Amino acid sequence: MIQRRSVLTHTASLAALATLPAGVLAQNRKNSIVMAMTLEPTPGLDPTGGAASSIAEVTLYNIYETLTKINADGSVTPLLAESWEVSPDLTTYTFKLRKGVKFHNGEPFNAQAVKFSFDRAGAEKSVNKDKRTFANLSTQAIDEHTVVVLTKEIDPDFPFLMGQATAVIVEPKSADSNMTKPVGTGPYVLDNWVKGSSISLKKWDGYRNAAAIKIPRATFRFIQDPAAQVAAMLAGDVDLFPRITPRSVEQFKGNPRFQVLVSGSRAKTILAINNKKKPFDDVRVRRAVAMAVDRKAVIQGAGDGYGAPIGSHYPPSAPGYVDTTGVNPYNPERAKALLKEAGVTGPLEVTITLPPPPYARQGGEVIASQLAKVGITAKLQNVEWAQWLSNVYGNKNYDMTIISHVEPFDLGNFAKPDYYWNYQSAKFNDLYAKYKTTASAKDRMKLQADLQKLLAEDSVHAFLYQPQWVTVANKNIRGLWKDMPIFVNDLSALSWA
Numbered sequence: 001m002i003q004r005r006s007v008l009t010h011t012a013s014l015a016a017l018a019t020l021p022a023g024v025l026a027q028n029r030k031n032s033i034v035m036a037m038t039l040e041p042t043p044g045l046d047p048t049g050g051a052a053s054s055i056a057e058v059t060l061y062n063i064y065e066t067l068t069k070i071n072a073d074g075s076v077t078p079l080l081a082e083s084w085e086v087s088p089d090l091t092t093y094t095f096k097l098r099k100g101v102k103f104h105n106g107e108p109f110n111a112q113a114v115k116f117s118f119d120r121a122g123a124e125k126s127v128n129k130d131k132r133t134f135a136n137l138s139t140q141a142i143d144e145h146t147v148v149v150l151t152k153e154i155d156p157d158f159p160f161l162m163g164q165a166t167a168v169i170v171e172p173k174s175a176d177s178n179m180t181k182p183v184g185t186g187p188y189v190l191d192n193w194v195k196g197s198s199i200s201l202k203k204w205d206g207y208r209n210a211a212a213i214k215i216p217r218a219t220f221r222f223i224q225d226p227a228a229q230v231a232a233m234l235a236g237d238v239d240l241f242p243r244i245t246p247r248s249v250e251q252f253k254g255n256p257r258f259q260v261l262v263s264g265s266r267a268k269t270i271l272a273i274n275n276k277k278k279p280f281d282d283v284r285v286r287r288a289v290a291m292a293v294d295r296k297a298v299i300q301g302a303g304d305g306y307g308a309p310i311g312s313h314y315p316p317s318a319p320g321y322v323d324t325t326g327v328n329p330y331n332p333e334r335a336k337a338l339l340k341e342a343g344v345t346g347p348l349e350v351t352i353t354l355p356p357p358p359y360a361r362q363g364g365e366v367i368a369s370q371l372a373k374v375g376i377t378a379k380l381q382n383v384e385w386a387q388w389l390s391n392v393y394g395n396k397n398y399d400m401t402i403i404s405h406v407e408p409f410d411l412g413n414f415a416k417p418d419y420y421w422n423y424q425s426a427k428f429n430d431l432y433a434k435y436k437t438t439a440s441a442k443d444r445m446k447l448q449a450d451l452q453k454l455l456a457e458d459s460v461h462a463f464l465y466q467p468q469w470v471t472v473a474n475k476n477i478r479g480l481w482k483d484m485p486i487f488v489n490d491l492s493a494l495s496w497a
Contacts, residue, residue: 030496032217033477035489036232036241038357040196040222042385044179047165048121051129051393052385053406053487056165057242058199058220060488063104064168064184067095067114068159070488072481074408076159080109080169080185081147090154090439097145101208103171104183111141116172118149130166132416153436156444157409164407164486187213187492197222201491214495226358233258233472240473240480242489245358246304252472261471264317264483266408268310269302269359271352271367271462272401276422279344280399286459288338289400290328292374293367299465302363302402307465312452313411315466320448324456324463335374348376353401355388359467360402367402367462393420404467406487411451412436414460423460 041055047064061069061079069079078084081095101109120126122134138150151158161167174183182190187210188201203216221238223229226245232238233252252258271293279285295309308316311324339348350371354364361382368378378400383391392398405413413419415432431454435447456463469484479493 031215032219033215033491033494033496034219034221034237034239036221036223036229036238036244038222038224038229038243039385041199042389045182045190045193045199046170046178047168048117048126048128048170049179050127051389054385057487057489058201059182059184059186060165060168060486061186061490061492062188062201062218063182063186063190064165064170065186066163066165066167066169067097068163070160070163070486072483072485074160074483074485076163079163080114084159086158090156090158091151093149093151093158095147095149097147098208099145101185102206103174103185104189104204104206105171105174107171107173109169109171109185110144111147112144113169113171114147115139115141116175117167117169120170120175121166128166130161130164132412133161133166154439155436156439156441160409165488188218191217213492215491218491220489224356236474240471240477242471242484243469243487244472246306246468246470247358248472249304249306249470257475259473259475259477259480261473261480261482262306263469263471263481265406265467265469266315266318266485267404267406267467267469268313268315269307269363269402269404269464269467270313271363271464272403272421273461274396274398274400274420274422275424275460276396277399279342279348282342283459284338284342285344285348286461287328288335288342288344288374289371289376290459290462291331291335291338292371292376293462293464294330294370295325295464297370298363298366301366302359303465303467306468306470308468309465310463312456312463313405313414313461314448314452317466318408320445322449322452324452327453327456328459328462332370332374339375344375346375349379350376350399351379351381353381353383353388353392353398355383355385355401355403357404359404363402363464396420396422402464408485411448414451414455421460423458425454425458428454428458 039054041058042052043050045059047055065080067081068076082098084093084095086093118134118137118139121128136152140148171183187207189204191200191202193199199220201218203213229245230248233241252260273280273286299307309325311327314321352364354360364380371378392401414423415429431451438444476497478495478497
């Protein structure tokens with residue numbers, strides 16, 4: 001394993017690079033781009049085999065493709081499917097597939113590959129994050145270029161779901177080795193992976209529209225430390241940093257070498273609570289935690305002011321949003337009273353497990369201070385991403401954790417009995433089942449509002465804020481996404497001016 005240099009050494013070397021004339025580094029690599037990310041993909045490069053959004057940030061639309069494509073404005077257009085039709089009752093989708101498409105290993109893309117991918121995603125041993133969605137599908141290969149997908153659950157957002165990373169089409173013979181040797185139909189292939197440091201992709205000459213790809217080579221560097229993130233951009237060592245630490249924004253806004261984009265999102269940053277762990281199995285305790293948290297202070301401390309308060313698991317920018325921030329308002333005195341009502345008489349000691357992103361680590365400090373004021377002593381436990389995925393997400397071994405859920409349509413997670421929150425509510429399950437099987441858009445909106453309100457009233461978590469993501473890039477880069485309905489870095493859209 002290659003050890004990372006210390007932050008001080010790294011920063012010093014970047015400072016030396018900064019003495020070069022502005023733009024020299026970029027000019028030397030017009031045929032390539034260096035992009036930075038906070039987290040390295042874990043456990044590998046197969047988005048169907050891990051829940052980390054960082055996997056899709058490298059691979060979706062670059063290495064792997066999906067039947068549909070989600071665009072920056074949230075619209076859905078054809079990708080591997082040329083077109084599709086849906087039955088009036090929204091249960092049957094017929095996809096017409098592109099002809100002449102091949103996988104990186106030379107195998108043909110066809111209806112059988114789509115059926116294999118969807119069946120694999122919903123199989124008993126699948127670890128796909130959206131396994132439940134695929135388990136409810138029946139996929140039929142009508143001919144080489146026609147696929148019919150029957151779904152047991154009505155979902156008008158189905159074409160959107162088919163453009164997410166969990167729905168990538170994999171090649172049957174190579175599927176089991178995609179974690180380290182990814183094979184897809186996309187415009188790029190894996191060139192090199194230096195664990196703990198970087199991943200490099202190179203343009204695949206066999207791509208069906210290879211002539212349109214303007215960036216032959218792209219390198220993703222992994223930089224967790226906020227100070228090092230800023231130094232890398234200022235030095236010109238990195239061309240582009242989506243979702244950079246917002247603490248740095250002001251110094252880039254005034255610098256003519258850079259462009260700064262502030263993006264909306266469908267993400268929800270939450271103080272997740274293990275609903276089965278005592279005393280959090282008592283709604284009064286969860287409500288006390290929620291009322292002890294000043295969301296505006298958290299937004300300032302964790303996101304440097306870039307965010308909007310939320311009271312449920314739904315962001316203000318999404319259709320059907322209802323404001324539930326008044327259900328559990330900031331009220332420390334009421335929080336103390338609720339703890340007393342629940343029989344919590346002495347100081348309540350809890351552990352908040354914090355993954356690496358700055359919003360989590362910084363937010364943890366703010367929230368621990370706020371909880372202390374109502375008699376809750378919070379120990380902050382910093383863990384690496386792999387530990388978080390294993391212990392928190394996998395084994396449900398935690399009290400609380402701070403995390404951003406970035407999937408646009410994920411209310412269904414609250415209906416999963418084995419999800420890491422350990423939330424179980426027959427009322428929610430019934431409501432969600434009605435929501436999924438209601439065809440009327442108006443009626444669905446009403447049910448969607450009821451779901452949001454129920455989650456707020458049950459105080460499943462302390463819902464914190466909808467983050468706004470900041471992208472800093474070299475001023476000469478074109479094709480950047482303005483908004484981010486999903487986490488993706490679409491290299492095919494990028495070019496140098």
